[in-house]
Amino acid sequence: MSSKTKAVKAAAPGKKTPLAAKxxxxxxxxxxxxxxxxxxxxxxFVEWTDVLPSGFTLRNYAELFTNSTFWFSIGRTLILxxxxxxxxIVLLLLxxxxxxxxxxxxxxxxxxxxxxxYALQGVILSxxxxxxxxxxxxxxxxxxxxxxxxYTILVLPYIYQGIRNALNAIDANxxxxxxxxxxxxxxxxxxxxxxxxxxxGILVSSLLAExxxxxxxxxxxxxxxxxxxNIQVFLQANMARSSGLSSAIVVVIFLVVAAVTAVVLKLxxxxxxx
Amino acid sequence: MADIxxxxxxxxxxxxxxxxxxxxxxxxxxxxRQPRGRKWVGYIAFVPFLLVIVGxxxxxLAQLVLDSLVGKESGALGLENFIKVFTTPLYQQSIINSxxxxxxSALVGIVVSFLAARFAYESSERVRNAFTMVLNMMxxxxxxxxxxxxxxxxxxxxxxxxxxxxxxxxFLADFDLYTGEGxxxxxxxxxxxxxTLLLLPAFSGIRKSWREAAIIxxxxxxxxxxxxxxxxxxxxxxxxxxxxFSNALAAYATAxxxxxxxxxxxxxxxxxxFKGDVQIDAATGGALAVVLIILMVVCTLINNYFTxxxxxxxxII
Numbered sequence: 001m002s003s004k005t006k007a008v009k010a011a012a013p014g015k016k017t018p019l020a021a022k023x024x025x026x027x028x029x030x031x032x033x034x035x036x037x038x039x040x041x042x043x044x045f046v047e048w049t050d051v052l053p054s055g056f057t058l059r060n061y062a063e064l065f066t067n068s069t070f071w072f073s074i075g076r077t078l079i080l081x082x083x084x085x086x087x088x089i090v091l092l093l094l095x096x097x098x099x100x101x102x103x104x105x106x107x108x109x110x111x112x113x114x115x116x117x118y119a120l121q122g123v124i125l126s127x128x129x130x131x132x133x134x135x136x137x138x139x140x141x142x143x144x145x146x147x148x149x150x151y152t153i154l155v156l157p158y159i160y161q162g163i164r165n166a167l168n169a170i171d172a173n174x175x176x177x178x179x180x181x182x183x184x185x186x187x188x189x190x191x192x193x194x195x196x197x198x199x200x201g202i203l204v205s206s207l208l209a210e211x212x213x214x215x216x217x218x219x220x221x222x223x224x225x226x227x228x229x230n231i232q233v234f235l236q237a238n239m240a241r242s243s244g245l246s247s248a249i250v251v252v253i254f255l256v257v258a259a260v261t262a263v264v265l266k267l268x269x270x271x272x273x274x
Numbered sequence: 275m276a277d278i279x280x281x282x283x284x285x286x287x288x289x290x291x292x293x294x295x296x297x298x299x300x301x302x303x304x305x306x307r308q309p310r311g312r313k314w315v316g317y318i319a320f321v322p323f324l325l326v327i328v329g330x331x332x333x334x335l336a337q338l339v340l341d342s343l344v345g346k347e348s349g350a351l352g353l354e355n356f357i358k359v360f361t362t363p364l365y366q367q368s369i370i371n372s373x374x375x376x377x378x379s380a381l382v383g384i385v386v387s388f389l390a391a392r393f394a395y396e397s398s399e400r401v402r403n404a405f406t407m408v409l410n411m412m413x414x415x416x417x418x419x420x421x422x423x424x425x426x427x428x429x430x431x432x433x434x435x436x437x438x439x440x441x442x443x444x445f446l447a448d449f450d451l452y453t454g455e456g457x458x459x460x461x462x463x464x465x466x467x468x469x470t471l472l473l474l475p476a477f478s479g480i481r482k483s484w485r486e487a488a489i490i491x492x493x494x495x496x497x498x499x500x501x502x503x504x505x506x507x508x509x510x511x512x513x514x515x516x517x518x519f520s521n522a523l524a525a526y527a528t529a530x531x532x533x534x535x536x537x538x539x540x541x542x543x544x545x546x547x548f549k550g551d552v553q554i555d556a557a558t559g560g561a562l563a564v565v566l567i568i569l570m571v572v573c574t575l576i577n578n579y580f581t582x583x584x585x586x587x588x589x590i591i
Binding site: 016017018020021022024025028029031032033034035036038039042048049050051087090091092094095097098101102103106113116117119120121122123124125126127128129130131132140149150152153156186187211215216217218221222225232235236239243246247249250253254257258261265 | 316317319320322323324326327329330331332333334335337338341386389390393394396397398401405407408409410411412414415416417418419420422423424425426427431433436437440463466467470520524526527530531541544545548549556559560563566567570571573574
């Protein structure tokens with residue numbers, strides 16, 4: 001791959017971007033950026049009822065950052081992100097131990113059930129869980145249980161993929177056999193030899209999963225609604241009330257997710273280089 | 275998203291794992307001490323995963339199927355709910371609207387992103403990297419924030435709406451975001467970055483020598499594109515198309531933020547049956563959900579088929 005790109009470069013030194021490409025990519029890029037940029041400008045001005053906005057202000061941000069409901073919803077969102085991703089990682093690492101060290105045939109089953117949420121996405125998942133547990137009167141009908149359960153399933157495909165790729169990359173089975181020969185138990189070998197080697201591989205997919213939970217509206221709205229407002233539900237609730245405040249929320253959400261994405265891209269880039 | 279759906283390969287074939295390094299005596303002694311018990315103990319680590327999968331993925335799905343099969347009026351097992359769904363105008367319209375918006379947004383998305391991927395592939399590395407960066411960042415801009423941004427832009431007193439009135443551009447001035455066409459514009463927006471990110475890698479399979487060979491054989495640029503490049507990329511294009519289609523089909527947040535429940539769209543109707551101001555109607559909701567599930571599963575199967583074909587094609591080259 002790299003040799004090929006080098007060859008192309010060598011054939012056409014100082015290769016210029018064709019004008020048509022520049023124009024087309026410029027238009028598409030602009031089209032993609034305009035909605036966010038408009039929101040950004042909108043959040044920084046008092047009013048925009050003419051061609052140009054008027055009255056630069058940071059009022060919307062001041063109002064947002066002094067709003068305790070905002071901080072509570074951010075806190076709830078972070079709890080949802082961290083706890084559900086952590087649960088999924090632990091569940092998958094335990095299950096993958098069985099696949100790697102006890103019975104490889106379970107791998108197919110794992111792959112199948114881990115890909116189902118990817119195909120179904122939020123609406124079906126949340127509705128199924130509501131329909132199953134609401135009104136059963138058990139602890140399972142507690143909205144928090146339903147919510148964490150749903151998020152655990154939602155991020156399953158992404159984290160599974162990350163862990164599986166990482167395990168394949170280091171040949172976990174070999175490592176465990178080698179440790180066993182040296183007199184180490186299998187589970188201990190898995191925890192002390194395999195896991196430290198796949199941490200960086202899990203990191204990228206976990207961050208991706210965090211940004212998915214952070215951006216989720218469907219599960220939070222359907223299962224918890226106003227009982228446990230996350231940042232997206234908070235935004236939706238404020239949209240009709242104050243567009244200035246809402247535009248500031250949109251900017252904050254976007255910047256957080258963009259920062260996480262930038263870290264993911266950076267990590268992927270460095271791992272590719274290695 | 276792309277790498278997930280393209281996860282074709284399964285784990286490597288079964289290899290009997292045995293302590294190859296142990297002496298026979300050691301192994302037999304251990305066998306005597308731990309007869310089968312050890313193997314059984316190993317499965318314990320699988321139990322928490324299994325419980326969560328069953329409790330929050332498989333049983334909820336089974337519950338929806340059950341909901342759909344228990345008749346709303348009769349209470350008996352049967353297809354009563356499905357007959358109702360397919361004969362009630364509102365639900366018919368929801369299915370039609372969902373399929374229509376998904377299909378049109380996927381088609382427009384694939385055409386734009388095919389051109390974008392093509393131009394990005396032809397560009398210098400610097401331009402390509404910058405463009406990919408924009409795609410990655412903006413592919414996160416979806417759901418409620420996206421809906422809000424479009425309201426500011428094209429809503430009743432949106433910036434573009436005002437500009438349209440000022441400058442006499444009827445398309446902008448009269449544009450109504452809160453209709454099917456409005457949703458379509460939103461859906462197309464979130465399809466483009468996703469589609470381009472999925473299509474870009476496929477272009478690296480196009481060899482420079484093919485173009486040279488085609489020119490030598492006196493093919494016109496049109497021939498080159500329609501007889502060589504597009505047929506070669508077809509598995510990737512169709513696979514991406516099915517991802518886009520199911521992506522739009524299941525989208526909820528964007529639509530809900532714009533039209534609430536006031537539009538006949540499958541995800542909106544399903545949700546309103548289980549959660550809403552009106553009474554819960556699990557029977558109808560379940561049947562609608564099963565219709566959506568079937569559409570999604572068909573899309574996934576189509577995508578898997580084309581992903582496998584695409585990777586096969588690469589191996590031959």
